[in-house]
Amino acid sequence: MADKKPVLLVVEDDEGLQRQLRWAYEDYEVVVAGDRETAIDMLRQHEPAVVTLDLGLPPDPDGTSEGFATLEQIQALKPDTKIIIASGHGARESALRAISSGAYDFYQKPVDIDDLGLIVARAFQLHAIERENERLASRIGGGDDTVLGGMITAAPEMLKVARTIERVASADVSVMLLGASGTGKELLARGLHNQSPRADKPFVALNCAAIPENLLEAELFGYEKGAFTGAVKTTEGKIELAEGGTLFLDEVGDIPLPLQVKLLRFLQERVVERIGGRKTIPVDVRIVCATHQDLDAMIAAKEFRDDLYYRLAEIVVTIPALAERPGDATLLARHFLRKYAGEMNSPVKGFAPEALAAIEAWQWPGNVRELENRVKRAAIMADGKLVSASDLDFDGDEEDAPLNLKAAREIADRKAIRLALSRSENNISQAAKLLGISRPTLYDLLKQYDLSP
Template identity: 60%
Template sequence: MARKSKALVVEDDDGLRSQMRWALADDDVFEIMVAGNRKDAMTTMRKEEPTIVVLDLGLPPDPNGASEGLATLEEILTFRPLTKVIIASGNEDRNNALKAVSLGAYDFYPKPVDIDELRLIMRRALRLYELEEENQRYANERKETPLGGIIAGSPEMLSACRMIERLAPSDVSVLVMGESGTGKDLMAHALHEMSPRAKGPYVAINCAAIPEHLLESELFGYEKGAFTGAHKQTIGKVEQANKGTLFLDEIGDMPLNLQSKMLRFLQNRVIDRIGGRSEIKVDVRVVSATNQPMEEMIADGRFREDLYYRLDEVNVRIPALRERSGDKEVLAKFFLDKFARDLDRPVKGFTSGALAAISSYEWPGNVRELENRIKRAVVLADGKLLSEEDLNLEAGEVSQGFPTLKDVREKAEYNLVMQALELNDNNVSAAAKLLGVSRPTLYGLMKTLNIRT
């Protein structure tokens, strides 16, 4: 039988506490514990470490206010920051609701409690907890593997990572394709780190960042006196990468007149420095990257077809962030934790509205845009949770409007089930164990979500 997740209900009313305990216990997901005050709640927290807490703000000795409930909230999150606290209270004062959220509450739900809806909120909170816990585990393991710097849980991105792993031992030229901001440079560096050339140099050059008249000398170097200002012999990037890997970023921006010289190098593995009289043999692996439609550029005469086929012995496509199911939220939490730690800021997580906005936004700038927005928000945020306003995600920017609770829950469940099946080679029993549910429950969920193995 699958192990249930622990949930704590903190409620001062004896009758309501008992009612919620029995109503929520009728579930194959949660093991319910109860407490009637802050002291008992913290005793249970330390002993059982529940992942979900349903907290009444009106606790003794302030049953008609919110001071004791808010103090309990702070103590819970100080003890165990990843805990998802859902505020369920008859105190509907908006100021207390906002204060609870700013202190780190996951959600606010006014009484009278609808058990079915509360159960859905608890399950959604549990999914987020599991994602954050998994992301934290990934962060701890990142340094142990060359691909550790790439945060990926979606089948789409995992497929690209597996392709990099398979290509690493060989010496074929690889063209990494993808939109700007998808992490093509990270993939290229991972390819080098996993290859037999890992102990050699990794030399990167951005073909779009260097003026056309300087790019040739940057790539191939020059001899002393080759041109005005050439006061000493200078080794180019290609030669610097000898016995290692040369990464040509934005290869589509290489000038046409320089492409012929690059083609000669790829064919013969020799270069001529500008002003030089002898050929120099160079042993490098070439990895290039572009966000441009190379076939169109070839058709328009802007890129040599023969050079393209030399560069594209094998290509790897990096999916856009909008195509990476489930990765937006995981990456957002990773960046939040990173910048909160590096910048010494007290930010702990996201509001439910911010998570919905992150999930719905198209992210045209991909991972780079997500990283920049999170960093800005962490620096400027006033509370402990980032809101959609902190992220500067206006309603008009969210592609499908604000999603319903049902939409968010179904999308989270679909992504988690797909990830669990992918990690366990479509073994339903193993996936059910990973998700913490029984096999019949997972089969039922797969049927509801129209997932077939």
Template identity: 40%
Template sequence: MAKVLVIDDETNLRKVLAALLRRDGFDVTVAENGEQGLAEFHKNGADIVVTDLVMPKLGGMEVLAAVRAANPDVPVIIITAHGTVDSAVEAIKAGAFDYITKPFDQAELSSVVAKAAKTNESAKRSVRADHKARSAIIGESPQIQDVYKIIDKVADTPSTVLITGESGTGKELIATALHGASSRRDKPFIKINCAAIPATLLESELFGYEKGAFTGAVTSKPGRFELADEGTLFLDEIGEIPVEMQVKLLRALQEGEFERVGGIKTTRVNVRLVAATNRDLQAEIEAGRFRKDLYYRLAVVPIVLPALRERRGDIPMLAAHFVDKYNRRLHKKIEGIADDALALLQAYAWPGNIRELENLIERVLLFADGPLITAKDLPEPVRGGAGVQAGAQVAASLGTLDVPVGEVGLKDIVRMKAAELERDLIVKKLEETGGNVTRAARLLQISRKSLQTKMKEFGLRDTTPDGQEDGPDE
């Protein structure tokens, strides 16, 4: 049950808001002014904050700034009168999730808070975007170095970027880095999760609507494109957009103009678009669920994020980063990760990628007695599942490794055996495909770029296992 903090100096409105939100299943706490609201937020926290814009002493803008400084993942919804709508729009540009005008429509309130709850839940499962641009990205592997190079080259251009990768690989972090490293960094950075918006409401969310455009449209409202003017618009999960909506999005991207729902006036904007998806858009095109012309318009600059299992060398650095982060957040004093635990972390497959690693480190820190995280502190899927299986394989085949067992630690043994198994698997798939790198990468379920990097590491680059030239790509 999501916790909502309602801050409003009008007693009756505060009571009505609380009653409606409790009816919708939320756990509601109320505060009668901004100071009281922030005190409650800092003491007990909240998943969503609903605050009046104009209040004595401490107004909604100050509440917004304080909440975002404490936890930028918490959506803040602004309540405003008709005469201060412009101020509410400025609040959204400053980071507010959305706004509601007085007198508000109950259905609109429920819809906005429900969207905020989904956004907050998604943020809890994701790696939080750090607004220090590229410096927030953790890793030194060749795959991440390639991503750094792309960011450096294209961040300060208006070109559209399409970020692809499995769920939990940090796509929003890359989008934030692109915005933070551009000359638009002081302009709005507007984010929208397309999967969290019902298909029937997506057009009004993107392009806004005029008063009376549909039932419940009691006032005009700008869409995300307008709010992102001169800045960056990040469309996460863009593969979820319905085909009929893709046509309108394509026009907005190509022409830089659109009309609000129910309006006839054309609005022009200067927006840099960054999109992300964990879907295979090429397969979606073949299935008729995604337009080819929109794909090419989005993928001017493609960035493919590797899965964590493809960049195991970055796991120690990432794990140390999360230990430091949650030491501070949870007031713990864990000094680090023991070699046996680190070896298991590197051997694990990480189907949930960086997001799963972060959640695991947080959970382990909560229960670890310290001073180091050891193998016994890790959960069963890591310690007794994939990790133990990998350890058993290592133990069973130590005789095949040309190393003195007594002189090599578990971490090094696991790394060496993992590399050996990885090389054998790549060789096998290259043999099966006649040296075709693209097809081999598809069978291995990694990107072509990642496979090329691995081939170079193992001395296989540009050759098949028998030394012949690399087969033609499809």
């Protein structure tokens, strides 16, 4: 039995254009409506993922009142629907107003079928991604509209990471998360804990790089009253506080060598001894750790114990940088804007086209943390309802771009290819069409840049 086609609702009072769009979109189940009442009936009956909406509907075909009323009703009845607005000559202002009110995108009339087809395909893909995120959220236990305890993703690379976390969560093994700063290692660790049999027990996090070396042992293992100057009472360490649950050691590569020996003993014997104490205390805890450092190089330089590494890294999960996750920057930017605009009662509703282009083009050296900071600032600083590129503080950032043309071209090629593969769901023919090149050329580029769909 063939898979059911996704539903596209076309709200358009021009019968000739209705027929044209029916014919053009054979990959979708196209349903049409010529007025607001019929459109709402079709919405209730078919629950389409994507709607194309002409703002000029009867009884106000020369105005936009019926179109905006239809937009508002669709959003109220089915908020996750992606609505694409038709914009006639001179009506760009109305289209931008519709986007600021929550529409997904707009297209110009007269209709270019190929251009509209790309917009519609992207809308269906984004809708599918958001549904997948909801599914993962319910399985991982994020507790809100996020994935993996706060991780939102559209990229195949990150969905693979999420599924790995799902698989290893139930196995009581130590997990090592490797990735650059700002990629969301703690969020993944919390997601793993929430999915594990230890979910009802404590999740305790410790950033080993943020604690001075002379205090880190006390933070981890605790101390008895009078053990040193200032020890006015007996204090449990982070390991004890995580009893029955999960201990997350962030930046584990920053643990000094003498303390690595004591941590190894705990992992081998599962007992701790507080500073100044004389008795051992058994502790049942799962260890999840993370680092952005190259531990193999540290082991070779005798800066990190290999026996400790093998105890901590029974399972290794590598987290890709944001620049290696096609489509994620835009998805995350929209999420952060909704979050901070709501918290600050900001009138900002979305991103201007040039802001979205800047978000997709930027390499994000600071990863998700940098993106969140820029969007938070934009929610405060934006003057209008749409965030501009300057609101995101991209002015002057060209200095960080590579000046070598070959390097710049390779970066651009890799990004475009990954984005095309993501939007086409790894369909080589469709990806080549999106890129405007032939299939053999795309295969050559995949081989040249060592990329795989």
